[in-house]
Amino acid sequence: MAESGKRRFGLDSKESWWEDPLPNARDQGPGGPRWPVMAVVILLPFLIPVTRSLMHEPEVTPGLVLTAVVVYAYAACYALFPFFFRRERRVKLVFGIVMNALGLASLVAASGSAFVLLYGTAVLVFLLPAAWSVILDLATVAVGAVILLADGRFQDGYGDLITVCSITLAMFFMANLVRAVRRLELANEEIATLAVANERERLARDLHDLLGHSLTTITVKAGLARRVLESAGDIPRAVEEIREVENLTRSALSDVRATVSANREVSLSVELVGARAALRAAEIDADLPHAVDNVRPEFQNAFGYVLREAVTNVLRHSGAKRVRVRLGDNWLEIEDDGTATDVVAGNGLRGLSERLAAVGGTVQTSVRPRGGLLVRAEIPLPEPSPATPAVRAEPAGGLA
Incomplete structure (x- = not known):
């Protein structure tokens, strides 16, 4: 170029x-x-x-x-x-x-x-x-x-x-x-x-990742509250779900403002908490890590976006009953047992590929043998800097 x-x-x-x-x-x-x-x-x-x-x-x-x-x-x-x-x-x-x-x-x-x-x-x-x-x-x-x-x-x-x-x-x-x-x-x-075009693409990608996940979670939780009221009439639980919907709405509004001003940072740990809540509301069994300490800090922002988009796709399209997430120092895997038999490259996957490419990483999506998708994101580790050769100190007074 x-x-x-x-x-x-x-x-x-x-x-x-x-x-x-x-x-x-x-x-x-x-x-x-x-x-x-x-x-x-x-x-x-x-x-x-x-x-x-x-x-x-x-x-x-x-x-x-x-x-x-x-x-x-x-x-x-x-x-x-x-x-x-x-x-x-x-x-x-x-x-x-x-x-x-x-x-x-x-x-x-x-x-x-x-x-x-x-x-x-x-x-x-x-x-x-x-x-x-x-x-x-x-x-x-x-x-x-x-x-x-x-x-x-x-x-x-x-x-x-x-x-x-x-x-x-x-x-x-x-x-x-x-x-x-x-x-x-x-x-x-x-x-x-080009700078204007890149900024537009960044804004469109961030809003897609943000609103897609937030609105999907809000929809799932609102639907859960409705079902609770219709079936069991458990008003306290329905109120709790609606309260979470209110909190999610406020959080999404704050994220939109931060995204527009380019000040928003994604946290992998926060995304794990949000994924757990969203999957629980959708009655999907979630096997998620309890900590992100084993992931390199400089990779957590990018992996947070990957986790958000993958969970959003599970909630929207997969029909899965179980989701499993695994973390490594420079990789992330999200696996579901849904009904998908083919990989459809939409705006979300393209946006993730662009995000990971910006930090030298890749996103690979494949179909599991018995149905469902496996999404793997990986960022190469930086090469270690060459060791500085040790300098042998001579005794005072020079050579004997």
Whole structure:
């Protein structure tokens, strides 16, 4: 999952060199729709001298028209490049190649400084994946150097080429920093979404475990009180059962409040007492431990949930007459003699599996040969830490 997350947000350094730089479809590039106005201002140091030179030509020639077309097409590419951010990579590559080709053509036609190449090389580091921008920019600078050599201007223009390389390199690192920040923003949004989903799952799981057991016990006890009143008219016993129902209701309400505030802790010993009362009310013979001292303290919370859910399932679905619970230092078994012949994975079992998986444990449910279910929860014991080698103390005064 961690590796897929890296690939999803472009955090894998090898793959991100060839990936699209802006994974967020909402991005419109630097400046967004305001960029063309800013671009005109940035282009003025290039356009003003070229336009003045073209206007001072004595006559209009095809070469003059071609120069104007090349120069202004190059400027238009610079002003409009943010609108290509949402395009496919192939379209971006074609645009980048065409723009740098126009920059090289402007260097030839206008006989200007090598600074003219900076507009195209800077655009590519923002528009294209890092690897493609490096390849095309290096090729552009190399061809620009050849053009200067062919025109005999390399001696005067190599300093400008070095400046173009330096500024492009700085822009390259700036573009990658922007990409990294945006990927981290996307990752943080995803983490927040997952945190909300996990909290919802925790709340749903806790409420299912809590209310399922509490309401089942309340139903069983209320039914017992009704049967006592209908059959024997034993009002004191019925009142006692109703009083326990009242206490259970108050306890369930308190547990719901604690669950919502994420402050509820389950006690295995308390769950044993509750299971004993619930099974007795359902007239199910319960063979339960009288203490939980043999269970490791750090496992008792998880086992408390397992016992609660297993007893709830026995009361609801099993039709059992006898339930047996056994505890070990890192395991718990609940066995019943009900009529179940198959394991049905419901929300309760899935919730228990998630709880035990969170602490490295497992829950296994199997059918007994003569009917009924056996639920076993087990958490691996931590590996013992390596013993520290003993250091032999030397007698005072050193070796004899």
